[in-house]
Amino acid sequence: MKKTMVKENARVLDLGTGSGILAIAAHKMGAKQVIGTDIDAHALTFAEENIKLNRLESQITLQESDLLEQVSGECDIIIANILAEILMELVPNLAEHLDDNGVVILSGIDQAQRDKLVAKLTAYNFEVVSEMHQKTWVSLLVKKQEV
Secondary structure: OOOOOOOOOOEEEEEOOOOOHHHHHHHHOOOOEEEEEEOOHHHHHHHHHHHHHOOOOOOEEEEEOOOOOOOOOOEEEEEEEOOHHHHHHHHHHHHHHEEEEEEEEEEEEEHHHHHHHHHHHHHOOEEEEEEEEEOOEEEEEEEEOOO
């Protein structure tokens, strides 16, 4: 995430925010607007506590949402640290929530699922800009393909 936070005042969407740690990190790296979503109300409660501990209640918005179902607008950076099976469901609606020059950081991908996810991203006109590996886990940085 640190490598992608080059646009000052970025709008960031943290899908499946869980504890809110990535949303907090995005704000601390300079994001202007951060929205954290999760389908689990208990996770959002935990995220809210962490956001309060960091005194960022007015800078980070939390929202209960099933992936992108209840999310509106476009973002400069979308972060999703979720298992590949769930990321696969996310791909078809990703482009409509991403600014034309935006990027998506996908992590939580088991190496065995990487090729299947990349194939789906490619089918929806995304290209992999870079990837990182840590043991059997993969993280992808993707953007919309230029037409």
